[in-house]
Amino acid sequence: xxxxxxxxxxxxxxxxxxxxxxxxxxxxxxxxxxxxxxxxxxxxxxxxxxxxxxxxxxxxxxxxxxxxxxxxxxxxxxxxxxxxxxxxxxxxxxxxxxxxxxxxxxxxxxxxxxxxxxxxxxxxxxxxxxxxxxxxxxxxxxxxxxxxxxxxxxxxxxxxxxxxxxxxxxxxxxxxxxxxxxxxxxxxxxxxxxxxxxxxxxxxxxxxxxxxxxxxxxxxxxxxxxxxxxxxxxxxxxxxxxxxxxxxxxxxxxx
Numbered sequence: 001x002x003x004x005x006x007x008x009x010x011x012x013x014x015x016x017x018x019x020x021x022x023x024x025x026x027x028x029x030x031x032x033x034x035x036x037x038x039x040x041x042x043x044x045x046x047x048x049x050x051x052x053x054x055x056x057x058x059x060x061x062x063x064x065x066x067x068x069x070x071x072x073x074x075x076x077x078x079x080x081x082x083x084x085x086x087x088x089x090x091x092x093x094x095x096x097x098x099x100x101x102x103x104x105x106x107x108x109x110x111x112x113x114x115x116x117x118x119x120x121x122x123x124x125x126x127x128x129x130x131x132x133x134x135x136x137x138x139x140x141x142x143x144x145x146x147x148x149x150x151x152x153x154x155x156x157x158x159x160x161x162x163x164x165x166x167x168x169x170x171x172x173x174x175x176x177x178x179x180x181x182x183x184x185x186x187x188x189x190x191x192x193x194x195x196x197x198x199x200x201x202x203x204x205x206x207x208x209x210x211x212x213x214x215x216x217x218x219x220x221x222x223x224x225x226x227x228x229x230x231x232x233x234x235x236x237x238x239x240x241x242x243x244x245x246x247x248x249x250x251x252x253x254x255x
Contacts, residue, residue: 002026003047003077003149003180008056010046017043017204020056024149024197029171029181031195031212033188034224039204040184041082044151047182048077060149074102078142080152084134086127092137093122099141112144115173117166132163139170150174153184168194188229192216192239200224216240 008020017039024030032040045051047058049065058065060076068076078099087095097109113119116136121129126137135155142150152171156164171194174181185191191198192212199209200220208220221229221240228243 002059002061003182004057004059005047006057006059008046008053008058010042010051010053012042012051015039015042015204017046017053020046020206022047022199022206022209024180024182026148026180027175027178028196029175029183029194031183031185031191031198032201033185033191033198034201034207035226036186038201038224040201041153042204043201044079044153044182044184048079048151049073050079071102074145074147076147077149077151078145078147080135080138080142080150080155082153082157084131084138086134088127090126091122092118092124092126092129095126095137096141096144099145103144103146105146107144107146109144112140115143115170116140132159135159136163136166139167143170143174147179149180149182151182154186155183156185156187156190188216188221188225188240 003024005020005022008017010017020043032043034040042051046053049058060068065073093109096112100107110119113122116139118133118136118140121133121137126134129137139152139155142152155167159167168190171181171183183191183195195212197210198212198215200207200215202224207224208215218229218231218240221227229240230243231239232241233239
């Protein structure tokens, strides 16, 4: 099972995605990185069909994406967006259970709630819980949807460290369960530690792509972020750090 983009182009206003070629291999985690405004979110929205490309082909399991019905597409792809809408007067359990509409098999909602560590919230009103808890609820909904592909757009944004660690555990659990995960992330060290493959994008074009080990180099980071990095290889998860204080200020501005 794979998701392939071949020479995909998209334009809206003054922004465009140009000649995008990506193959997402099954049972892997693909990371998409780049500056703010580089086109990461636009790319994934085109990838799952929310935005309609102007040219090129997107194939899901060898079949053109538009040949799937909406419900069949939902059986293949679930999405965790950056923005979180607030459904009126729904409990956490309601929000998660609604995502199972496309499933062809009965599943226990407790499995998704427990994986995301939010079982204690199940009867709480979604509108009354914290922002970090809401993000975990939306991730639980994607888990409960039980699709083969899970797309997450900045799933760790604005999370406390405990919840960020929880999201990392969820991503690894999904991969171990045979899912394919596509991540948009601004944190390059999380990309390095979580992803099998990465795509770097700048101004709507791919700068570099391939396996994480081959692609995440200081040269490609400089081309992508306009910031010099050095490798801090002492066995910690923090492999890449800005090369000087001026670059550190810039990376904070871009993140």
